[in-house]
Amino acid sequence: MTGGEHGFPGTSTTLDLQTPGYEETEYFLSGTATSYERDGAWTSDGRWGVSAADTAPYRTRLLVRAPRNPADFNGTVLVEWLNVSGNSDADVAFPYMYDEIVREGYAWVGVSAQSVGVNSEGGASTVGDSVMGLKNWDPARYGDLVHPGDEYSYDIFTQAGAALRAARGVDPLPGMEAEQLIAAGQSQSAFRMATYANAFQPIAGVYDGLIVHSRSGISAPLGAQADAPAPQGPAGPDAPSPVRLRTDLDVPVLQMLSETELFELGGGAPGTRFVDARQPDSAMVRTWEMAGTAHSDRYLVAIMNAMYQRQFEGARDLSPVLGLINDGPQRYISAAALRAMRTWVIQGEAPRSVDPIQTADGTIVRDEHGNAVGGVRTPQVDVPIAALSGQTTLVPMNGSTTRFDAARLHEMYGSNAEYVARFTAAARAAVAGGFLLEEDAELLIAAAAASGIGEPAEGSPGH
Known part of the structure; x- marks a missing residue:
C-alpha cells in the first residue's frame, strides 16, 4: 500500500533502515x-x-x-x-x-x-x-x-x-x-x-x-x-x-x-x-x-x-x-x-x-548505590555510574536515573582504567549469561574507555 494524504504509513519508523539495507x-x-x-x-x-x-x-x-x-x-x-x-x-x-x-x-x-x-x-x-x-x-x-x-x-x-x-x-x-x-x-x-x-x-x-x-x-x-x-x-x-x-x-x-x-x-x-x-x-x-x-x-x-x-x-x-x-x-x-x-x-x-x-515488604531491595538486587545483571547495574530505578518518581511508569557526580565516581573507581576493568568483567559475565550480546558488549566497553569515568573531578587534587 502506498499513497494517501501523508505519503508514508502510520507508525512509520524514524530509525535508520537505509544504512542496514x-x-x-x-x-x-x-x-x-x-x-x-x-x-x-x-x-x-x-x-x-x-x-x-x-x-x-x-x-x-x-x-x-x-x-x-x-x-x-x-x-x-x-x-x-x-x-x-x-x-x-x-x-x-x-x-x-x-x-x-x-x-x-x-x-x-x-x-x-x-x-x-x-x-x-x-x-x-x-x-x-x-x-x-x-x-x-x-x-x-x-x-x-x-x-x-x-x-x-x-x-x-x-x-x-x-x-x-x-x-x-x-x-x-x-x-x-x-x-x-x-x-x-x-x-x-x-x-x-x-x-x-x-x-x-x-x-x-x-x-x-x-x-x-x-x-x-x-x-x-x-x-x-x-x-x-x-x-x-x-x-x-x-x-x-x-x-x-x-x-x-x-x-x-x-x-x-x-x-x-x-x-x-x-x-x-x-x-x-x-x-x-x-x-x-x-x-x-x-x-x-x-x-x-x-x-x-x-x-x-x-x-x-x-x-x-x-x-x-x-x-x-x-x-x-x-x-x-x-x-x-x-x-x-x-x-x-x-x-x-x-x-x-x-x-x-x-x-x-x-x-x-x-523484593521485601512490597518494594524492591536495593544495594548501596540504589540499584536493584538480583534479576538480570548487566554492567550498568553491577558497575554503576547512576542509580537506575523503574519505580515512578516524576514521570509515571518511566522510572528515574540519579547520576553520580565525578567526585563520587572517582571515590568508587579511582581511575578510568579501574572503571573499565570492572565494567569489562561485568560485561563478560553478562555475555556468558546470555543477557548481553558480544557485539553490544564491545560497543559498551569502548564507550566506557572513552568516557573518562573514574578520573578525578575537574579542579580537584590530582587532576
Whole structure:
C-alpha cells in the first residue's frame, strides 16, 4: 500500500533502515475473523479453554520492515502486536530490538490487531488529542479498513501469522520464506499476548515462540480493552487474578519484566502485581526480571517522540522528560532476548534461568548505590555510574536515573582504567549469561574507555 494524504504509513519508523539495507512496506490483510468466549473455568494456571462465538469481516494492515535483498533474510520473522494505549498503533518491540533485527537479518511485521489502532477518532491520549487511529489520520490511505472490535483481535493476530507463512494473494515477504515466527507484545500488548499464550496458541499453533514483554499480574479480556485491564482480571469478577502462563505449551515463551511491573503496572492492588504472578521456570517458560529498567525509558521515549512528532501535528513533545526518566540497559537485554528466543526455537536450547529481583515488604531491595538486587545483571547495574530505578518518581511508569557526580565516581573507581576493568568483567559475565550480546558488549566497553569515568573531578587534587 502506498499513497494517501501523508505519503508514508502510520507508525512509520524514524530509525535508520537505509544504512542496514532494510525497507518499510505496508499491506492490507482481509478476511473473516472469529470471536471467542470462555469454555470452562479459567484459573490462575493459564490453562484456559475458548470456543468460537461470532464471525465478522475485517480489513486491517500489516507494516513490514525487512531486508531489501531477500538473500539477507535470516528466516525469522518477529511479529509484533502493535500497542494502542496511546490511542494509535505504536511499535515497541521493534525499537528495543532494532540493533539485533538489522544486524542479523530478521524481518519484522507489525499487526494492527486492535480496534483503537484502526478506528480511534483521537482525544484522551497522554500524547495529545491529535493522536488517532489509521482511518481518521489518513482516510485516503486507510478509509477502506474495517475492524469489527477487539473480541476479534486474537483471531486477526492468528490470521496475520498464517498469512506470513503462506501468503493469500500478494506476498508481504516477497522472495523470503518465513521459517520461524516469533510473536511479541509489550505493555498493553503484553496483556493480550498473555491471554493469547494461554487461550489461543494451543488451538492456533501458528507461532513458534512468544515474547511477553512488560505485563502485570493479570492479562487482557477476550473483548474490548481501552488500556490496562480491570483489576478483577481478564474477563470480569470471576476471572483469575493473578494470571500465570500455562506450562504445557509446545512452543517456548519468554517473559521480560522491568522493575515497574513488579508492583506498579496494573494498579498495584494485590493480585494485579507481577510479583503475585511469578512462577518458576519450566521447560517452555522463562522469566527475565531486568534490574535497572523501567516500563519505558529514555531510549524508547526518544524514538516514540520522533514518531509521534512526525505523524501527528500537535502531538505533545516528550523531549523535556528525557533527562528525568530511566536510562537503563533494556535495549541491550531485549536484543539478547530476541537472539535467545531464536536459538530456543531453532535449536531447542532454552535461555539460562535467572533469579528474580529481590523484593521485601512490597518494594524492591536495593544495594548501596540504589540499584536493584538480583534479576538480570548487566554492567550498568553491577558497575554503576547512576542509580537506575523503574519505580515512578516524576514521570509515571518511566522510572528515574540519579547520576553520580565525578567526585563520587572517582571515590568508587579511582581511575578510568579501574572503571573499565570492572565494567569489562561485568560485561563478560553478562555475555556468558546470555543477557548481553558480544557485539553490544564491545560497543559498551569502548564507550566506557572513552568516557573518562573514574578520573578525578575537574579542579580537584590530582587532576
